[in-house]
Amino acid sequence: MADDPHYAKRRRQVRISPIWIVPVVAVLIGLWMVYNGFVNRGPLITLKIQNAEGIEAEKTPIKTRNVEIGRVETVRLSRDFSHTIIEARLNVGSERMLNAETQFWVVKPRIGREGISGLGTVLSGAYIKLQPGHAETPQRDFEVLEQPPVAPQDAKGLRLKLISGLGNSLSTGDPIFYEGLTVGRVEATRFDSKARRITHQVFIQAPYDSLVTSATRFWTASGINVDVGASGVKVNFESLESMLGGGITFGVPEDVPPGQPVKSGATYELYPDRASAREGSFDRFIEYVLLIEDTVRGLEAGAPVEYRGVRIGTVESVLWDLRGGRADVVQLTIPVLVRIELQRIERGVNEMTLEQWRSRITGLMKRGLRASLKTSNLLTGSLFVDINFYPNAHAYKLRTFHDRQVFPTVSTGVAKIEQKVTNLLEKLNALKIEQILDKLNRNLEVSHIALAQLAKTTQTVNGLLDDQATQAMPNNLNETLVELRKTVQSFSGDSEAYQRLTSTLERLDALVQELEPMARTLRKQPNALIFDKRERPDPQPKAFRQ
16 A cells, blocks of 8 residues: 555655744845955055154044045054054055055144144044055055145146255245245255255246246345445345245346256255355356465455456365475465356357367466456455456466466565565564653653643633732723723814924924024034134145245
8 A cells, every 4th residue: 555656645844944034144144244345445554654643543534635535543663663653444446546656644733934734633633644646656555744745746846956065954845936936845855964965855836837947046045135235235035934944046147048948857056145156157167276475365265356356257276286286385386276257258158169268368378467366355354366467477388287277476465565564563573662661751751740830830820810800900901991092082183282282393393493504503613602603714824935
C-alpha cells in the first residue's frame, strides 16, 4: 500500500517566520549605509600649523568663500613637539581643489596696518579658510599660513622679486605705491644668510601691472622725504600708512626710455631711496682710476664726479685694489675708482658709443683735462671729484692701473690750504707765548689801574654835577645873558647914550684935525714952541784969507 500510487504522500516543509524580515532589512540597510558612507567619504588632509589657537576637533569648520566644505577631526602635537598636526575631512568633490597651489590659513580677529579683520569670528569662533589652487599636481599635506595671503594665486597682476641689502624694515603686507596710489603689496620676505641679502616677493595688481617695465626702478618709501635745496625746503610723503610702517615705491627715472613690458617672475633691485634708484639707472659707464697724492679724507664712495658743476659720474671706491699698483703705493698715491656715466650726458648709449667716448676723453686728456679733489661742504668736509681743463698741466702719458685707464690728476686747493694751515700752526708754535702773556698781564694791570682812576674821576664829576651851585649855574648864566642883552640894546642907534657917544667922537675928530698942523710943525721943528718959526738961510763959511 505504501507503493500504491492512489495514496497521497506527506512531506515535511521548513517554514520561515515573518519576524526575521525586520533584522534582515536592518542588516541590509546598515550595509548600504556603510557602503554609501565609504563611497561618499571625502578626502582626508593633514595640516601643519605652529599654534592651534582657536582650533577644536569635531568643531572647527573648513570654509571657502564662506561655504563649509569640511571639518577638523583631530588635533595633536607632532612627535618632536615643535608644531601641531591637524587632520581634517573634506566633503566629496573637494579633491579638485587640493593641489600644490592650495593655501590654508586661520581666520580670526587680527589687527594690522590695513585695519581690523575677522571680527565675525568673535562669536562664531575661528575657522580654517581654503584657497583653491590650479596646479596639476595633487597634494594632501599642507602648511597653514601664519598670515592671510595678499592675493590669490589666480589673481590678475604681476608677481616680482625684489632683492635688497640689509637695513630695510619691510614685512609681509606692506604697501607698494605708484605716485602715492597703492597698487600692490609685499607677499613674502626671505633672508638669505649666505648672500646676506633679502628677497621680497611682491604682487602688483591689474591694471597697474602695465606700469612695470624693464626700465622701472623700485625703492623704499621712508614715509617722509625732506629735501633742502636752493629753492627751499620740500617735504613729501607717500601716505599715512607708509609713515607708520614703510612701503615700496616704483617708477621710471627721468630722461630714461620707458622700457619694455615684463612678465611675472622678473627680478629687480630694491634701492634704499629715490636718489639711489636714479643712480642705479646709469648702467652705461667708463671706469677710470685716479692716483691721488693729496689727502682723501672726506671723499667717500658715492661722491659725485662733476665737470664745471654738472655731474657726469660717481666715485665707486676709495683706496681701490692695491694689488695692481704696488709701485704707486710706494710713491704714496691712493687709487680711487670712478666711473663716467655717459647716460648723464646723452641718451641711447650703446657699446659703440662707449668706445667713441673713451677715445674722445683720451683726446681731451691730451689737451689738459685733469681731475682734482674739491670741497663740497665746508661744515662736513666732504669732497667731490672735479674735472676741468688745466692748460699748464704736465703732458699726458697713457697709463693703466689694474686694467683700468689712469685719469691724470692735479694738486688741489685742499692740500694747499692744509699746507698753509700747517705753516700757520708752526709759526704759532714758534711764538714766545709766555712773554706775550706776561706783557699782556702787565697791560691788563695798567688798564685796571686806569679804569680805577677813571672810576674815581667819574665819581668826582658826578659829585660836582650833584652840587646845588653847579645845578644853579645855568640859571645864573641865563640871567647874565639877559643883562648883557639889555646893555647891548642900550647902544642901539636910537638910544641917548649912542647919540652922546657919536657927538663926543665928532668933537674929538675936530680936535684931532686942529692939532694935526701943530703936530707936523713939531715933527719938523721940535723947538718951534720956544724959538721963532721963521726960516733963515743956511750959514755960509767965510773965504780963506792970505
